[in-house]
Amino acid sequence: MKKAVRKTLAPRMINPKGGFNVVRKGVSNSYWGDLYHWLLSLSWPKFLALISLGYLVVNALFALAYLAGGNGIENARPGNFLDAFFFSVQTMASIGYGAMFPKTTYAHVLVTIESLIGLMGLAVGTGLMFARFSLPKARVTFSRVAVIAPYNGIPTLMFRVANERQNWILEAQIRVTLVRNEITVEGDMMRRFYDMQLLRSQTPLFALTWTVMHPIDENSPLYGVTLENMIEDEMELVVTLTGLDETVSQIIHARHSFIAGEIFWNMRFVDILSKTREGRRTIDYSCFHDVIPIE
Structure with a gap:
């Protein structure tokens, strides 16, 4: 049983997690031009940390603004930052305990502005949270290696x-x-894409596992290709999967790729299908990535 993966220096276009592994030059990488997409693509820890930091910073700025106006908050200690900060929190969240309230025109103007910003922030934050939760995510696993058998x-x-x-x-x-x-007749290097014919490229119901197979015959772009050829030409097999998730009724996508060091000749996958004593079929996912030599 084999679990190790050969290591090569060949770069890859799609990283193991499905992301794009290409450095973009000559275009703007600013997040402000596509802020909504950036906020949706952030990981949950980074997104929550950003929202929390923004909330604290905005309230701290309003607290400083209240202090700059003098003693404008009733029942707040003059010049006390914590009292002004917590008054700002109560104002932005529309809590309204009543213990502290504005008593000057300057403080009333700030409360009006902060209330408007709080309403807008709540609407934007709620929309982002809903969009992130409703965004369909595929939980599809690809084998770490491919085999040729x-x-x-x-x-x-x-x-x-x-x-x-x-x-x-x-x-x-x-x-x-x-x-x-590939090198053209003119001597230009190009990155070429070739579609590969599969024995079965679609299935009406995908619930468990699927062994994807491509016959390497005269019509295959891999016909006559060796491991050395794959390394020399920096070959990569890009895999894309789409389907309709029955739970959320939305299209999901998954991507993966295999490079030369992840393709094994004269190997086969370990059988993961079996039956219980009662005759029920079982799948052992602990051996999902394992391969063994062909006898």
């Missing part, structure tokens, strides 16, 4: 895909593209 007498590229959720992905479709470097 005979299938019905034909060398066949194979890899596994599994649905981690206990639900159905309806009308699932998978596509595999070979990306490689």
